[in-house]
Amino acid sequence: MEGTNNYMIFDQEAINNKIKYLDKILQNTELVNEVVNKHLSKPYEIYKLDRVWEPGGGSTLFKIATAYKEYLLKVKHKSVWVESRLEKEKEFTRKSSLLNEYEFINYISTEWVPEILFYEEANDFCFLALEYLQTFNKLINKISVVELLDVWREIYDNVYYLYLQGIVHTDIHEHNICFRNKKPILIDFEEAKFIAQKMDFKDSLDYIGQNQIGNVGEFPSGFGIEGFTCLSRLKNVFKLLVTNSLPQLIEECNFDHSCPFNKDELQHPDQRIYQSINLPGIYVEGQRPIRDSRKLIVRYLICLLGRHISPINYLDIGCNLGMFCFQAAVSPIVRRSIGVEAHSKYVDLANILMFLNDIPNTDILQFICGEDRLDELDSKIDFITMLSVYHHISQKEKLLKEIKILNVQYLLGEFATQDRYYPERGSLNDEINFIQNKTGFKFCYLITKSKDYNRPIYLFSNSYVSVIKRLFIKILSSRFYFLGTPFLVIAEKWSNVKYRRNEK
Structure with missing residues (x-):
C-alpha cells in the first residue's frame, strides 16, 4: 500500500x-x-x-x-x-x-x-x-x-x-x-x-x-x-x-584607534561602526551616513562601464563592512564583487552580513594592500573603488603599480585632504598627479565631494567621461540627489537590457 x-x-x-x-x-x-x-x-x-x-x-x-x-x-x-x-x-x-x-x-x-x-x-x-x-x-x-x-x-x-x-x-x-x-x-x-x-x-x-x-x-x-x-x-x-550573536559582534567593530590599521593619529575614541548598515532587518547608524550618496555614484559608474564592458568585475579596496560590495553584487552586470579589508573583525562581520542577506557573487577577503598582491585575487578587475582608505595605506606606491598591471577601466577614490597623510609628495594635489602617473590612467576628474566629510572624490578613467555625465554625478552626490535617482533607475534598466542582449 x-x-x-x-x-x-x-x-x-x-x-x-x-x-x-x-x-x-x-x-x-x-x-x-x-x-x-x-x-x-x-x-x-x-x-x-x-x-x-x-x-x-x-x-x-x-x-x-x-x-x-x-x-x-x-x-x-x-x-x-x-x-x-x-x-x-x-x-x-x-x-x-x-x-x-x-x-x-x-x-x-x-x-x-x-x-x-x-x-x-x-x-x-x-x-x-x-x-x-x-x-x-x-x-x-x-x-x-x-x-x-x-x-x-x-x-x-x-x-x-x-x-x-x-x-x-x-x-x-x-x-x-x-x-x-x-x-x-x-x-x-x-x-x-x-x-x-x-x-x-x-x-x-x-x-x-x-x-x-x-x-x-x-x-x-x-x-x-x-x-x-x-x-x-x-x-x-x-x-x-x-542573528542572535550579531549585536555583540557589531559592537566590537567600531572604528577608531582600536583598529590597528587606522593611521589617523588625531582621531578621538568612537564607539560607532564606520559604514552604516542598512540591510533588511539590520539597521545600524555608523560614522558614514545611512543614505550614502557615494553608493549612487558607484551604481551610475557601473551603468556607464557596463555599456562598454560587461559583465564587470568590481573591487572595493578597504571595503570595511562590505556595503559597496553588496550593492555592486545586486547589479546583473556585475559578475563578481570583491572586497578586501585589512582588519579581520570587519571581514568577519562583512561575511556574516553577506550570509544573512544571501548576497550573490561576492567575496570579502582579509588583505593588506602593499603586502598582499592584487593579482592573487585571481580575477580580472574592471572597476575599483578606494573610498577614504588610501591615506591609511603604508605602501602606496606598490599598490598603485599593482593597479596599473590590472589594466582597470575606472578607479574611484575619496581622499583625505590633510597634507600629513602624504609625506612623500607633500600635498593631496601632488598625490593625485602621482596616482595618475603610476597607474597610467588617461583621464582624472574631480567629480564631487562627499556630503558628510567634504572629501574630494576623483574618478580616474581610461575613457572620456562627458561633462553631462559628470554633472549628473554631482547631482547624485548633492542634497538634490532625489532629482537624479529616477534617471539612475532608467539608466540601470537600459544597461541591464543591453547586457542581456549581448549575453544572448
Whole structure:
C-alpha cells in the first residue's frame, strides 16, 4: 500500500512494520550484549537513549561506553525498510534502512560522515554501531558566530559533494548534524538515495527540498522552523543563530584607534561602526551616513562601464563592512564583487552580513594592500573603488603599480585632504598627479565631494567621461540627489537590457 505526501511516497508496509517492531529489541537485551561482545572487549556499559521525536526513524538507540571511547548503537528490525521513495523512483527498494545507511556511509567514506564500528544482522534485527558524536544542540551555543559560519560552509560543501556523486540525503536538518570536536558530521543516511540530478545544485532536492523529481519531506511540525528537510531550511536555522550573536559582534567593530590599521593619529575614541548598515532587518547608524550618496555614484559608474564592458568585475579596496560590495553584487552586470579589508573583525562581520542577506557573487577577503598582491585575487578587475582608505595605506606606491598591471577601466577614490597623510609628495594635489602617473590612467576628474566629510572624490578613467555625465554625478552626490535617482533607475534598466542582449 502507498500513501502520498506532496510527491514524497511512503511504503505503508514499512511504516506498519516500524510501529509493529518499535523497541522490540528491548525484550531481548541478551542479543544486544551478544552482538556487542563480538566487537568490543569488556568492560563496557550500555545505556538506552531517547529518540529526538517519536517514532522518528524507529531505531532503538543505545550508547556504548568503554574506558577509551563511546559508540552509538542503532537497532531496528530487518523488515523496517527504507520507507520513502521519490516520484521519479519506480519502486521501493525493500532494503533495511540500517543496511542502506551502512552502505551509504561506506560508499561516501569521508571524514565528515560517522566512523563505523560494525554492522551486523542477527535474529531478524539489524545492528549498526557508529562513533558517538556531540549533538547539534549541545555544541552549537558553545562556538563563536564566526565558527558558526565556517560550520555552515562545511555543511554546504559536503552536501554539494553528495550532489556531485548523484546522492540525495533527503533528511538534512539540525538533528542530523553532529560534531566531532567542532567539525560538522552529517549523519542518518537511512533514507538516502542514488539519483543523478541534471540541474543546478541550488535547484536540487537536498538544496531546496522540492523540484520536478519530487520532494524530500517536511521537518516535523512543532520542533522548530518548518519547511523541507534540506539546506534552504537549515540555512534559516543558522541565520537565526547568527542573528542572535550579531549585536555583540557589531559592537566590537567600531572604528577608531582600536583598529590597528587606522593611521589617523588625531582621531578621538568612537564607539560607532564606520559604514552604516542598512540591510533588511539590520539597521545600524555608523560614522558614514545611512543614505550614502557615494553608493549612487558607484551604481551610475557601473551603468556607464557596463555599456562598454560587461559583465564587470568590481573591487572595493578597504571595503570595511562590505556595503559597496553588496550593492555592486545586486547589479546583473556585475559578475563578481570583491572586497578586501585589512582588519579581520570587519571581514568577519562583512561575511556574516553577506550570509544573512544571501548576497550573490561576492567575496570579502582579509588583505593588506602593499603586502598582499592584487593579482592573487585571481580575477580580472574592471572597476575599483578606494573610498577614504588610501591615506591609511603604508605602501602606496606598490599598490598603485599593482593597479596599473590590472589594466582597470575606472578607479574611484575619496581622499583625505590633510597634507600629513602624504609625506612623500607633500600635498593631496601632488598625490593625485602621482596616482595618475603610476597607474597610467588617461583621464582624472574631480567629480564631487562627499556630503558628510567634504572629501574630494576623483574618478580616474581610461575613457572620456562627458561633462553631462559628470554633472549628473554631482547631482547624485548633492542634497538634490532625489532629482537624479529616477534617471539612475532608467539608466540601470537600459544597461541591464543591453547586457542581456549581448549575453544572448
